[in-house]
Amino acid sequence: MTDPRLSDTSVFPDPVYKETVLRPLFDSAKNHHVEAFRAIDRAHLVMLNETGILDADQAGKIAGALDSIDAEVDPTTLVYTGEVEDFFFLIERELKKRLGPDLAGRLHTARSRNDIDHTLFKLGLKARLDVLIDKALALHVALINAAEREKATLIVAYTHGQPAQPSTLGHYLSAVTEVLARDIERLFEAYRIVDLSPMGAAAITTSGFAIDRARVAELLGFAAPLQNSYSCIAGVDYITSTYGAMELMFLHLGRPIQDLQFWTSFEVGQIYVPNALVQISSIMPQKRNPVPIEHLRHLASQTFGRARAMLDVMHNTPFTDMNDSEGETQAMGYQAFDSAYRVLDLLAALVAQIKVDPAKVANNIRRSCITITELADSLVRREGLSFREGHEIAASVAKAVVAAGGDLQTDGYAPFLAAFEHSTGRKTTIDQTLFAELVSPEYFVSVRTRFGGPAPAPLDAAIAGYRDKAADFSARHSALVQRATDAAHTLKQRFEELKETA
Template sequence: MTDPRLADVSVFPDPIYKETVLRPLFDGAKNHHVAGFRAIDRAHLVMLAETGILDAEQARGIAQALESIENEVNPSALVYTGEVEDFFFLTEKELKERVGPDLGGRLHTARSRNDIDHTLFKLGLRERLNLLIDKALKLHAALIAAAEREKTTLIVAYTHGQPAQPTTFGHYLSAIIEFVRRDIERLFDAYRIVDLSPMGAAAITTSGFPIDRARVAELLGFSEPLQNSYSCIAGVDYITATYSAIGLMFLHLGRPIQDFQVWTSFEVGQIYVPNSLVQISSIMPQKRNPVPIEHLRHLASQTFGRAQSMLTVMHNTPFTDMNDSEGETQAMGYGAFDSANRVLDLLAALVAQVKINPLRVRANISRSCITITELADSLVRREGLSFREGHEIAAAVARAVVAMDGDLVSDGYAPFSDAFGKAVGRQSTLDEAAFAEIVSPEYFVAVRTRYGGPAPAPLNAAITGYRQDASRFAEQHQIILRRQADAARMLNERFGAVKGNA
């Protein structure tokens, strides 16, 4: 039998492999990761020079060649030919052509495509997370401003799709603020994992050269190196943490978006969307279509789906460096950021402009008897009844008012007096004015003064806390951005010194 290796005269790359794998990977790198490649080359070179692994003359020659490549090679104009395997080897080829194969090959001392790749992907995620967090903070601020503006604006709150109790729009928006706050915290938690540098892990086990991993991390703007070198090339939790946080945020945002869709319906009419966010029908002149809400809904779902796809790709993969987590998968995930940013921008604009229709809210409160819970509660407090007794009396009143298609405030006292007398055997101490006050939506909200309730005191306290959260988040993000900006300046200065500018 003949060893097939001896008879193999094929030449890499196979044409099909070139078109189905190598070309898409090359195009993805030139579209998404060129700036990252260049920053990594510069930072690694500076570290090699500072540690003495390269002498000053060697480092200067490589630095000058890297700069000439940056000035002369336009990545967007490159067409993949198969002459080199990928974008990394293209840069190395250009470098060797300028300084010779010996010096050109020295830049790769103590590093591998493994640690380079994961550093590239973290740089790409870091940039996108910075933008996403910024937009999430703007939505958070828009929600807080709207909650402040609408803190006394009555709405109907629903459970199981049916009118349940009155509250205020500010109280409802505050509920959104609280989960958005938690979602922002999850984004920052994911960011902390992304913000650990893999450079210096090399292929798996670091290197016998006296490299300074912390210095490269500093020059690239990372908070610090990721400690275990095997984890640097095998741990994909920076991917799963990022897309889990994104997926949860947009799963959560989809729920109030769905509420807004229902609330703008003709039958409910609780929310009014201004003309600037309404499209008209091409054939029915009476229609006002608040289609931005529909776009919010499907874009939030697309974002969630794209994030979930990233987790699915990571599922059941080996704990090692592997292509599953690399170029094309990373590019697929960037679509989640694109749709996420659109949702955050549009939702912030919508929240800032929508208004509650008070006439429709009043009408819906009147015909649904949703203040009746407070009648039962008040009977406990004012008449000394058990809650169950109060509940049964209140239920009888609601049935009577609904049957007459009446209004609880103006038509409910007579049924109340009758139901109370039958149940308790005496007249209520509540007169008609007291009854009308108790079943009004304003009173319903005003007496709910407990922590987290819609009454002015707890809601004002909550909004104060939300503003403190917003300030804390903004400062936390600014610290990160300042560190990265300082690192970029430092890298530019140190690279210039190595090149011979200073």
């Protein structure tokens, strides 16, 4: 049988392959990774000069050529023709035009598209994580501010979709704040994993040249080089950690968003959304539609879904360098960041403006008898009853008040007297004035002074702790941004110095 390689006269690239694979990859690179390509070329060049692999004259001429490419080639206008395989080879071709093949080819000493690609993708994720963390921190502060503003504002807290107990909006928002803080910690941890440079791994096993991987990492703004060179090109945990953290964040944010949808319904109505965030029906002028909450819900779900899709793409892939984790997959993941930014911005704006409708809350508390738990507790403390006996008396009172459509504070005392005497065989020491106080929502909240409760003392302490955490987050994020800024300045300075030596 004839070896097919001997009779193969086809020429790369096949037209269909060109249109279905190479063109989309080229367009993705020019749209997302041009600046990272430039930074990697410059950092690698500086390192090659500093280690003596390239002399000053060689490095200076390459630097000048890279500069001229930037000035003369506008990536946004490029149309893929198939003359070169991808954006990397386009730059290499441009270098050869200016320097000749020998000198132009020296820039690629001790590196590969493998380590270049993963460095590109990490730089892309770092930049996006910077923005995501910044916006998450803004939401975190907005939640803290709203929690402090509404720390004494009564609401109905629900369990299983039913009115359960009175609390405060500040206490509820504090719970959301705590979950968000844990999600932000996961983003910082993802950033820490992304923040290790693959450059110098080359194809798989590093290089026989005396390169300085730590110097390239420093110039590119990474914390350090990723140690194992195989992991540099195979370990996609920087992708899964990033999108895993995003998936959890937007799963968690979707839950209070859903609560806001429920709480703004006409029947519940305990949250009021201001006119600036309400759309009026085109046919029903009486309808106030708080549609930003719906947009938050579906955008949070889209972000969750896009992040989950990134994890699905990584599932059961081989532990090696592979296209599954590269250009088009990275571009797909960037869509998760785009919707994430919108959710964080809109939710921060909404949280800053929502108010509680006190009349609705008072009416829902009255209709639902949700302070009755405190009556049972008070009977234990004041009358020496067991909790079960106190609970049975309280249940009898609530049943009678609800059946009569009454108000627990004003209409519950008579049923209470009867239930108490029937259960204990004696009269209560609680008079009507004290009874009304014990079953008031204000009293219910005020006595819950335990750690983590809604009473003023524990809630104030919690909010103070959240502000400390916010300050810590801000300092950590500022340090990351400053390191990137300093690295960019150093790289630019060293690159300009190289140009002067040509």
